[in-house]
Amino acid sequence: MSENEVALLAKVPTGLYIGGEWRESSTGKTLPVYDPATGVELIRIADASVEDGAAAMDAAVAAQESWAATAPRVRGEILRRAFDLLQERKEEFALLMTIEMGKPLAEARGEVGYGGEFLRWFSEEAVRISGRYGQNPEGTGHMIVTQRPVGPCFLITPWNFPLAMATRKIAPALAAGCTVVVKPAELTPLTTLFFVKLLEEVGLPAGVVNVITTSTSSTVSAPIIADPRLRKLSFTGSTAVGQRLLAQAAQGVLRTSMELGGNAPFVVFDDADLDTAVDGAMLAKFRNTGQACTAANRFIVHESIAAEFGRRLTARVAEFSIGRGTDDGVTFGPLVNEAAVESTDAMVKDALERGAQLLIGGARPEGPGSFYQPTVLTNVPAESRLLQEEIFGPLVGITTFQSEDEAVRLANATEYGLIGYVFTTDLARGQRMIDRLDTGMMGLNTGLVSNAAAPFGGVKQSGLGREGSLEGIHEYLSTKYTLIPAS
Template sequence: MLESALLESVPDSLFIAGDWVAAESGRTLEVFDPATGDVLKSIADAGPTDGIRALDAAVAAALEWAATAPRVRGELLRGAFDLLQQRKDEVALLMTLEMGKPLAESAGEVAYGGEFLRWFSEEAVRISGRYGRNPEGTGHMLVSQRPVGPAFLITPWNFPLAMATRKIAPALAAGCTVVIKPAELTPLTTLYLARIFSEVGLPAGVLNVITTSSSAEVSAPIIADSRLRKLSFTGSTGVGRVLMKQASDNVLRTSMELGGNAPFLVFEDADLDKSVDGALAAKFRNTGQACTAANRFLVHRSVADEFVRRVAERVTEFRLGRGTEPGVTVGPLINACAVDKADTLVQDAVARGAAVVVGGRRPARTGSFYEPTVVTGVQPGSDILREEIFGPVLAIVVFDDEDEAVSLANDTEYGLVSYVFTESLDRGQRMIDRLDTGMMGLNVGVISNAAAPFGGVKQSGLGREGGAEGIHEYLSPKYTLIPS
């Protein structure tokens, strides 16, 4: 009964110019529970004209919102944070229903995602410039910050709240208006978040939400419109490349948080208790469906057997099931395609000589589930070492020395995050310098924090989200010379 009442409270329309409106086509899309395959809710399915309507609203509200006092912008974000905390149980349940993660993890996402609202409510009043005499002594230089302008935000399905707040909050704090398009698979949380913003009094047109099953068709005309000034995308590298090409026509400011292939290095001097705890957190959080999930576990030969034994022992204790069930620690994958991918990668690794220690099967139950899996002895050339797994599969490779570990870790086109476990401070510092990633966890398996800059290098993306750096993605510096 609680689930049905919650789903009833989620808007089923597009949010444009402060109103809940139907798609002009009259189309709807269905949102499914990945644990059961049941339809959760039917909602509006936007077409290209709806996307332009949303951009129209953002453009119409842009000047007034940019001129709104930073304190007012900050207080509205803080109000949304406070209301989110009041409704944290409802939002956590909603995420579990549409995405599948266990309730405890959804509660953690509410806390994490909410922090972006609180952090950027505080950053809104700290936007600063500089003033000083020029070197020639002929005048004074004034550097101020202006909002970039209307922004189009495209979010993925795996963290329905945090990916929305991580983009919306800095944009609004900077004075930009927004059109956000959540993923087709998990749009309900973003609709509920828009309702929260509406209830705290966010002016009409500042935030607009379009849900659609035709992402490319709806996004292309928005990106092609010269009134849009900013594009932020989180998703696959392949789609990111396409969007960057489209954005180049109007020279849009872009932020791209793309794919990952995170190495997890366990050196011979590592604390194995810490390493195992970190490995389980870095791999199995969100059922492995995170761009920050550890993808390749590189373990020194001298500790590999013991590491495998301890990890396998812990993984056998996991409980697979629907995220709303008590005691469940691993939920479903998002859909059948994700299950197929995980299984294909495991079978390829086994065919090349790897051994499955735990799991490696599709359980005989309804829903898109895959058993938590540990694979050891993974051989060079295996697809599982090159592709982002996005599932509950822990793949282990053995190394013999530090140089080999670094070479293996950097042998990828991606560079989002790395994890290093060592008790040597000198080695830890060397890894900070030598690993080609935008982020690193040293003796820790979860690193994301609203106060820290999130982002990668190489084909893992451009720009940063979160931290003091995050708001600058939505600001443009303006230099003025004032003669003496």
């Protein structure tokens, strides 16, 4: 590690943040955090126990009433100060994400910008929580409809976007007047800890945000979810884990937001601008080395242009420079761990055994770290795993279609429905695809759609609820109706 990296890690808290205090685990146990580009241990942090989770929940409950009563303007200004300070420390946050998660510095800087926008957006939404007042139809009274914070929330964030996924959940909760317990992923917890330290600096009251890091996620989380004082569960991660959490949340009839898996179709019609489509593919597939729920998985390309699309895409992929994200010129980093490498490689081998053709990549490079070559396969059989499962790696699998109806059928032939990408210059066809794709989001002639002002979420087994936009704050509010009889 460089001197700058060592100095930065020295600034990152290593404890649990409970009730406004940094503390060790009640058991004294710690867990390691590794650099995926080298396999070297970066630091050790507190490994929370069930008792620590209970203490975090106690702190959130204790702070709930006063935080809900805090003026919306005050809540918003705290979030705005957090946004401003995050911009001042952009380089530190970007470097920290790169060394704990692996993404190149340019992408990490982009995430700081994206993650910060949730702080700015919801700082503005805090003062726009509204209700309504009016006479009922019968004329026998007046109706008052108000929005109230749901109460203490448990937020479980993933490892792939360690800042943006934290701000996308924490910011609307705080804006709405809710206190939270946050459990970041074991693989990339440092960015969240560093961010909560920033919240502490801008004056967030004790107990409003509490953070627990643990190597035994399900064990520590289960009692929190079962706590009758908890009123909201928000989770981003795999569909399988989300299903288990939903079953647990049902016992307490909790409000839930579930941002789960994806298997995004990337549909390229014969009239598409191929340069635009290839640009979109590079963004939709290889951002974050393919480790995103929004990543394009199934490349469904019209048979008349599939060969040319594959050729152009392969040429662009060949330009990647693979290495540690902090090194000059690196444009493609490691996967998060060895398990991710093995999963990607298994999908490549499965497709090749079934008859797919390899255009580029298909192996892990020599040397340390959890790297895998960006890979493009064509003529991928329909039964291949990479067309059936969420990939979460730098793997493109191209299959073909003949008609629009066939493209729609192939695109919708999945249990997931998070996002789809469509490339066509036919405006009418684009509008039809908006209506026909079973997804919560769609990119039309673009490979990047995420924005703090847009509602993020899916349908089918890709989840429940929305994050960001106007809808995002309402996930943390409950509606109350009061009738005042006519005098």
